[in-house]
Amino acid sequence: MNDNSYSKILVSWYEKHRRDLPWRHSSDPYVIWISEVILQQTRVAQGLAYFNRFMARFPNVCLLAQASEDEVLKYWEGLGYYSRARNLHEAARTVCEKHGGVFPRTYAGVRALKGIGDYTAAAIVSFSYGLPYPVLDGNVFRVLSRLFAVATPIDSTEGKKTFRRLAEMLLDESNPGLHNQAIMELGALQCVPRQPDCPQCPLIYKCMAYAEGAVSAYPVKQAKAKSRPRYFHFFHILWGEYTYLQRREAKDIWQGLYQFPLVETDGPADFTDLQQAEDFRCLFQRCGRLEISVRRQNVRHVLSHQVIYATFYSVRVEQEGEGLRSYLRVPAADLPGYAFPRLLQNYLQECPDE
Ligand code: SF4
Numbered sequence: 001m002n003d004n005s006y007s008k009i010l011v012s013w014y015e016k017h018r019r020d021l022p023w024r025h026s027s028d029p030y031v032i033w034i035s036e037v038i039l040q041q042t043r044v045a046q047g048l049a050y051f052n053r054f055m056a057r058f059p060n061v062c063l064l065a066q067a068s069e070d071e072v073l074k075y076w077e078g079l080g081y082y083s084r085a086r087n088l089h090e091a092a093r094t095v096c097e098k099h100g101g102v103f104p105r106t107y108a109g110v111r112a113l114k115g116i117g118d119y120t121a122a123a124i125v126s127f128s129y130g131l132p133y134p135v136l137d138g139n140v141f142r143v144l145s146r147l148f149a150v151a152t153p154i155d156s157t158e159g160k161k162t163f164r165r166l167a168e169m170l171l172d173e174s175n176p177g178l179h180n181q182a183i184m185e186l187g188a189l190q191c192v193p194r195q196p197d198c199p200q201c202p203l204i205y206k207c208m209a210y211a212e213g214a215v216s217a218y219p220v221k222q223a224k225a226k227s228r229p230r231y232f233h234f235f236h237i238l239w240g241e242y243t244y245l246q247r248r249e250a251k252d253i254w255q256g257l258y259q260f261p262l263v264e265t266d267g268p269a270d271f272t273d274l275q276q277a278e279d280f281r282c283l284f285q286r287c288g289r290l291e292i293s294v295r296r297q298n299v300r301h302v303l304s305h306q307v308i309y310a311t312f313y314s315v316r317v318e319q320e321g322e323g324l325r326s327y328l329r330v331p332a333a334d335l336p337g338y339a340f341p342r343l344l345q346n347y348l349q350e351c352p353d354e
Helices: 005-017 029-039 044-057 061-066 069-076 082-098 107-111 118-129 138-147 157-170 176-189 208-212 271-276 278-283 322-326 332-337 342-350
Strands: 228-238 242-247 262-265 290-302 306-317 328-331
Touching (some): 005 176, 029 044, 029 082, 029 118, 044 069, 069 082, 107 118, 118 176, 138 157, 138 176, 138 208, 262 271, 271 278, 278 322, 306 342, 328 332
Parallel strands (some): 228 306
Antiparallel strands (some): 242 328, 290 306
């Protein structure tokens, strides 16, 4: 059963407090889609710059579809979760090739596009078309878990069902777009993860967690799986004015992005250990004399399920040996034109050249 009393309070609060953001001036599903995917990656302050750059270069879905994957990834560089950018590109192609450049108008049609999950589909169809689908993102989970003091973990199967039921119950079906934006904004500005400003909250008299004096106990999450450590050794190789790159093609992190030749080891390895590794010997086979220096050591880089420990070596080679020929040889001055993962971007900023 619907209870619109929450929605009325939320919408009236939203109309006074909402941030003025560019995508809020549009009901174009393409604009909503791009903004939502970018905002899943980053905070609004940083996302805004990405959104503006992306929209200036790809102002409509067909221009995005026509671009190369390398270019799309370059515009995504630094945001992380690069599979989302590749999915965005593939979905844009589907919209252009199968739907004549017109976004599907139903929830099922939008949800069927590559990379669009329940949350993004609900945001697009409710904001753009006013269809009654509730959004459930991290902010909404937090608000609902506190409002109703739900002890079921938000990341459990049972939790997902419980929160969906609550979200459906609160949705004002006559005004779903504004309702969804209001509850998300309350989570972003008011019901924040740490030390929410409850005395100023419009829902304080309805909030069960506040009544229990237990706001910080919600939301409940399952124990996190341990992150897998990985040990990367990158070689910034210089041969005259050239350096070497490789595009990551495997189904692994950073697919489609570029990196320096890499040797991965099962555990921590110093240079003596590395020299014994088969991959290292193949890489520098017949390269003549090597001038090697360590540029950065054990840089810790945290991803969602992995922690990378990276060491960067600078290696000047006497000649281009066989092992290097399978890599992309590029003028060192052209490096800024390639899309790199954040870890390598940081390295290049700190150590631009030898
Ligand atoms: S009263 Fe506090 S905990 Fe409850 S919804 Fe408002 S901000 Fe969140």
